[in-house]
Amino acid sequence: MKDKISKIKEEAMEEIKDLNNMEDLEELRIKFLGKKGELTKVLRGMGKLSNKERPVIGQMANEVRQDIEKEINNTKESLKKEIQKKKLEKERIDISIPGKNIVLGHRHPLVKTIEELENIFMNMGFSVVYGPEVETVENNFDELNSPENHPSRDLTDTFYITEDILLRTHTSPVQIRVMKENKPPLRIVSAGRTFRFDDVDDTHSPMFHQLEGLVVDENVTMANLKETIDTFIKELFGEDMHTRFRPHYFPFTEPSAEVDVSCFNCKGKGCEECNGTGWSMELLGCGMVNPKVLQNCGIDPDKYSGFAFGLGIDRIAMVKYGIDNIRLLFENDMRFLEQF
């Protein structure tokens, strides 16, 4: 009997070696270890054995069962690994094929620019407000101290709806609205659409965008204005950008300045693009709020002072994204919009 058991073990071990799939392995298990399996058959004959022999054979049979089971399990494991390996190999793909086209929309570059500007100023403590596109002559010109016969009031410069109502030519009327409706301290920016009588060409559009800023408080100085603008320019264009405050004239501020920034192309060294000056011209206009304007809005110019600034958003967007034609901004060609 011992021999029989040993033989079964040998046979089983031998057969296992040649197996290469799970089904055969299961068959083998049934063949040797199943209820009608060979080992079971042998064990059935145990009744004939003597009391002395029985435990010995029993133990041996159990050991053989365990050995076979162990071997089957080991084979099972390695087979599993092999099968998985084969499967993974089969599933090998071309990892260079483009990913599934999951479409995200795009924000308009002008809006992206406006959001960036607004965020910079919000971080600097400015609140974001808005004003209407259709304005009164009073808010757009009169209250801003614009001289009565100033050419910008002409029909060839400004779109009028009636004698007293127009399409705002700048975002500055928001200053008037804010100062009339609120008491200092004020610290706001306002971006939006503006309109001027300009035919469409590469650099002009009858509709364009500006951002206006206004600060009114006690003891606000030109030194504060300079610091604010410098901080903003560095935030927007980088630390290596410098500014130049050139005295200028605006009816609603005094003193007034135009701000040039380092040429975007050469960063101030002087190149063809900046006519060798090193400056990109007229990026921004600013100044101390004219006392007459404060007075017009019911703010005492002896107690309060303030500064205001305005800049062209379209130009900044064009500089930022290297857009060479303003028409692209309003044509809304998908091939253009999808680049942002």
Place this chain on the structure above:
Amino acid sequence: MLLPMKWLKDYVNIDLDSKEFSDKLTLTGSHVESIIPLDKGIKKVVVGKILNIEKHPNADKLVITTTDVGEEKLKIVTGASNIKEGDYVPVALVGARLPGGIKIKKGKLRGEESFGMLCSLDELGISDSVIPKEQRDGIFILDKEYPLGTDIKDILGLNGDVIELEITPNRPDCLSVVGMAREACATFDKEIKYPEISIKNGEESISDYVKDIEILDKDLCNRYYAKVIKDVKIESSPLWLQTRLMEAGMRPINNIVDVTNYVMLEFGEPIHAFDLDKIKDKKIIVRRALDSEKITTIDSVERKLNPSNLVIADSEKPIAIAGVMGGLDSEVTSGTETILIEAANFNDKNVRLTSKSLNLRTEASARFEKGIDPNLCEIACNRVCQLIEEIGAGKVVGECIDDYIEKAIEKVITLRTDKVNRLLGTNIDKNDMIDILEGLELKVEEKEECLKVTVPTFRLDLEAEVDLIEEIGRIYGFHNIKNEPLRGALIRGEKSYDKVVEDKVKSILEGLGMNEIMTYSFVSPKVYDKIKLSEDSEKRKCIKIMNPLGEDYSVMRTTLIPNAMDVLARNYNYGVERAFIYEIGNIFIPKELPIKKLPIERKMLSLGMYGDVDYYYIKGVVDTLLERLGILKCKYLREENHPSFHPGRTANIIYKDKVLGVIGEIHPDILENYHIKERVYISELDFDTIIEIANLERQYKPLAKYPAITRDLAIVLDREILVKDIEEKILENGEGLIEKVDLFDVYMGKQIPEDKKSIAFSVTYRSSERTLKDEEVTKVHNNIISKLEETFEANLRS
């Protein structure tokens, strides 16, 4: 304005190069836009004398000259026809350089060798717009004999630079060389040297020549100053005068006109010279034009005037449009013998309006319309007389006529020195302030903590304290003001809730693959026809622009749909396969027409798409957007009468009792109007209402603890019955156990009758309190089926 540096240096001692000078001048407020070198790279161009001219043997249009350039006599072939033997001309020698990098080489013209080139002014780089008319065609003939071989640049003054300045409208006084000399003095702390003006007082009196000068409209002419010149000899000006004018951008005409122009450039006062013999009755009347009165101006154009125009007239008719342009009849011509020099002060607004209404802008009108110091009349007029005498163009008659209505007086402004530093954020010393103000020719008197500042009449712009602060600031230099951060309570920058919602909407739409567009706020009134709005549609009540750039930009939009259609059409036309767009923008609703008050500006959201999409695609975008904004339970009500949309594929979106907007497929007629051959889907929503009802608050609901049971349900019923109604019916009968109802199939076709459709739902049952039993769900489900059969005459599909 063009400012020749050489001219400027007559009045102020500048030893800086043009670049440094320009940079510093820019920082005190006179913006130098460019520096233009006069020599333009000219080399080896010298004075030559034409000794001999012979015919060219092989060409009719060419001649062969022998030209003496001092050291040698050169054979030069030229095509010029205006030269004669004995003329002094500019000669570009072999190896010479002309503007634009042109190099002169020895050459052969039709078989004849040529050793150089005779030059025109144009070839010497002088702009055609300033070359004297008689010099425009052909070689430049010098006005007199010069040493042969002299560098032409020395004779024509082609050295040094001209700087181009941007003068702001508040500083008309800077539109002159003297004005800029004052700025330069203030900037560089120099003393100005004004030209010394002296004239010999002639024997006769102006009254012997002019009978009367009368200002009838005193509101439009504050001063009329005049002198008479006799024995006038009209000829070309001396070369120095011509070159100065050309450098400053003006064309030389003749000696008298050139002098008047010279003085205008020098002092900024426009001067006019009349041929006195042509003035009827020797009477000058300054008056408003009569209605339909006519004048032919020196540009030979007949102009119709009206009483808003001021004219200078003789006893019969206008002889000049005041401050704009003289009349042709009284123009100074080669036969003129006696002239009247007019230096007047006209009302700025009136000159501006006249110049605009006649569409006639001149150097004179450009200066008058910005305002001029009336005290300049006398100085400028005398300067003209002096120069005419100096160049021998005539003799000045004694005395003058001066009708001065309201004499300009010097303003006095009180300046608080502490206010200066408080506004600028500086610590400028009082004495430095005084220096700066005095450097600008202001007189300063100290009075305790204040300065009493007297402003010369030429500074029309200085009226208030802040004007003086600006003067101190700019001369001190804005760049010298030390930056300082804003002080005061820490303020947090905020944006409004509206803006927060808008940002959120943009993010959601971006996630849904929609691209943002930006279109004009004004449109063509034709768009309303293009989208077939009915004649009485409210949206046709739009605001018209008085002076539009053209019909395409002439009315304020009342809907965003045409803009969206335009953009889709453009993209379709460009061959873009698929387009998904949205815009958030204002529409303009008049409160009354014609409008008296500002209109209502309402924010709208438009969505548009084409290319492999259908109604359910755009509805999916809108549904998701509204769901994410917490706007739940919107209803879609069929809209069959919107003229822009497909009658069977359009709905109004309703929230409670508010119409949020419209959604649907664009009507084929409208697609045709936009030349789009694909189905287009558009939705327009009232964004202000969306902001109002949006709910961005979120509250957590516990996750389901008990298992769900899902049952499918397929029914066949009339195809007109809306899925929404069936869903409602299912929910209604769910006995509170239905978690959700999902539509998963809609079928219309062969397998079922033509007027029917098959609809399949998957209904999920779940209780939040217990595990549902199969039997109870079956009971509810069966009840729902029978309710559907009852209500919609539906049949259960097996």
